[in-house]
Amino acid sequence: MPSTTYTLPIGPLHVALEEPMYFDIQVEGETVRSVELSAGHVHRGMEALAMQRNYFQNVTLVERVCSLCSNSHPATYCMAVENLSGLIVPERARYLRVIADEVKRIASHLFNVGIMAHLTGFDSLFMHAMEVREIMQDAKEGVYGNRMNLGQCIIGGCRRDIDDSTAPFLLGQLELLKPQLHELYGVFERDPLIRTRTQGIGLLSHAEARRHAVVGPVARASGVAYDLRRKAPYAVYPDLDFEVQTDTKGDVHSRALLRLREAVESVKIVEQCLRQMPGGPINTREVPVIPPGEAVARSEAPRGEVFYYVRSDGTDTPQRLKWRVPTYMNWEALQVMLANCQVADIALIVNSIDPCISCTER
Amino acid sequence: MLPFLKIMLRNLLLGPSTDPFPFAPAKTHKNFRGCAEHDPEKCILCGICRHVCAAGAIQIHPSEDGSGMQYLLWHNSCVFCGMCAHYCPTGALTMSDNWHLAHSGAEMFSNCISDFIPFGACAQCGAKIQPRPQTIIDTLGARSPDRFLLCPQCKRQGIVQNVAQARPTRRQENP
Numbered sequence A: 001m002p003s004t005t006y007t008l009p010i011g012p013l014h015v016a017l018e019e020p021m022y023f024d025i026q027v028e029g030e031t032v033r034s035v036e037l038s039a040g041h042v043h044r045g046m047e048a049l050a051m052q053r054n055y056f057q058n059v060t061l062v063e064r065v066c067s068l069c070s071n072s073h074p075a076t077y078c079m080a081v082e083n084l085s086g087l088i089v090p091e092r093a094r095y096l097r098v099i100a101d102e103v104k105r106i107a108s109h110l111f112n113v114g115i116m117a118h119l120t121g122f123d124s125l126f127m128h129a130m131e132v133r134e135i136m137q138d139a140k141e142g143v144y145g146n147r148m149n150l151g152q153c154i155i156g157g158c159r160r161d162i163d164d165s166t167a168p169f170l171l172g173q174l175e176l177l178k179p180q181l182h183e184l185y186g187v188f189e190r191d192p193l194i195r196t197r198t199q200g201i202g203l204l205s206h207a208e209a210r211r212h213a214v215v216g217p218v219a220r221a222s223g224v225a226y227d228l229r230r231k232a233p234y235a236v237y238p239d240l241d242f243e244v245q246t247d248t249k250g251d252v253h254s255r256a257l258l259r260l261r262e263a264v265e266s267v268k269i270v271e272q273c274l275r276q277m278p279g280g281p282i283n284t285r286e287v288p289v290i291p292p293g294e295a296v297a298r299s300e301a302p303r304g305e306v307f308y309y310v311r312s313d314g315t316d317t318p319q320r321l322k323w324r325v326p327t328y329m330n331w332e333a334l335q336v337m338l339a340n341c342q343v344a345d346i347a348l349i350v351n352s353i354d355p356c357i358s359c360t361e362r
Numbered sequence B: 001m002l003p004f005l006k007i008m009l010r011n012l013l014l015g016p017s018t019d020p021f022p023f024a025p026a027k028t029h030k031n032f033r034g035c036a037e038h039d040p041e042k043c044i045l046c047g048i049c050r051h052v053c054a055a056g057a058i059q060i061h062p063s064e065d066g067s068g069m070q071y072l073l074w075h076n077s078c079v080f081c082g083m084c085a086h087y088c089p090t091g092a093l094t095m096s097d098n099w100h101l102a103h104s105g106a107e108m109f110s111n112c113i114s115d116f117i118p119f120g121a122c123a124q125c126g127a128k129i130q131p132r133p134q135t136i137i138d139t140l141g142a143r144s145p146d147r148f149l150l151c152p153q154c155k156r157q158g159i160v161q162n163v164a165q166a167r168p169t170r171r172q173e174n175p
């Protein structure tokens, strides 16, 4: 029956996709047989731009690589430059960086589960998840000055302190968030519509997760307890008490629940940081001297491990700045997750890796 | 649908969660990073703001008559990162909480900060130096008030004289 097999092109611009991406999907009836991915539709030449800007300007540039993990990029970039120049970041600044990272993680995870609800057609839940996220957006605006680009990291520390006026505000927002997050988890866990649409689809076994070396919540939902905050601790994570969330089911539903549990852990991390943060300077006042050489740094972004490489020839502009983002590792595994799924589930499965195309193609 | 019904009813009773902007003012936090503001009374034309601006929004041109510099900050190029304000040594640049930046197309080339900043004059020889406004003399200049108002050449001469005077005394002390 040759008429039942056809190629379904999805993208680069498609209503079900949040960002441009092209899928060539071989479909038999309603079932996906194979998937070809092609990328490169939002290439902005950011690595070339980075080589035309000095070390200070690049902090702003890399913050704009991606909006949802916009703190992970400058934080990791600054870590790489600090590694290169041997700059020691004050302890208070390291706490402030963790707070910024975790606040962004909560907002990013809530966005992703919200979009999942939207893709199942459950728009009132989507709206509600976005409204819960709004508590965090408000916190970001009140503490840092912007809803997305916090502008917190600079080479040598942080820019904005969390003082007597903003700390109670941030804690207040977390108090508002906690019951809402708990309630939302219950809905995502038990709602029959969400469960029928998302359980058992987009399966990624433990073995496949290792074979594709996936990172972040995608890896952890398939039983690979890989979290850089524990595997290669940076900033002040060794001093913080939190649990790496894992699951073994490896389907779309378990990834969403895992993200919500991580958001709960992030709330705990921020609270701990605010409690045990020491006083002192929030950045090194000196202007860093960046010697010739190369350095790397990595950190755990909301979507997984992000990796920065910087090479300097001793001038004020990097000779090369390169980064690898989590989605690059995760989207190859889509070929496994999408195999034999229903056409209607494609968007849900793609969303479950929390893809960030603009990071990956930059 | 069932676990969500309670939430839906509650949200319904709570009413809209959006601000009725533009019919009423939208809530803005005092820390909000909006439009940049420049105080020409504090600017010493050091150029650090231009150096750290990733967007290239800041330009500093010599004025036509050579008596100072024209300082330009283009709001439409600015990405509101606040790096300039963070690194400005005198506090001349600040980020306000104003985000009302909508303007007509005709205003595209005038929607910028444009400040003329006159050069200072060396207190000794009168040569042109970076601006020395009073607010800066009181703060940055407080460490060595007499040298702060000199041009580099007069400063150097002053140091040479000091050293020349200092040497003989030292020799006398250590024969």
Ligand code: SF4
Binding pocket: B038, B042, B043, B044, B045, B046, B047, B048, B049, B050, B084, B087, B088, B089, B090, B091, B092, B093
């Ligand atoms: S605004 Fe500040 S940083 Fe910019 S030139 Fe003036 S003093 Fe220097």
Ligand code: SF4
Binding pocket: B036, B049, B052, B053, B054, B055, B056, B057, B058, B073, B077, B078, B079, B080, B081, B082, B083, B084, B085
């Ligand atoms: S806020 Fe950022 S983009 Fe705007 S002028 Fe200052 S440094 Fe440039």
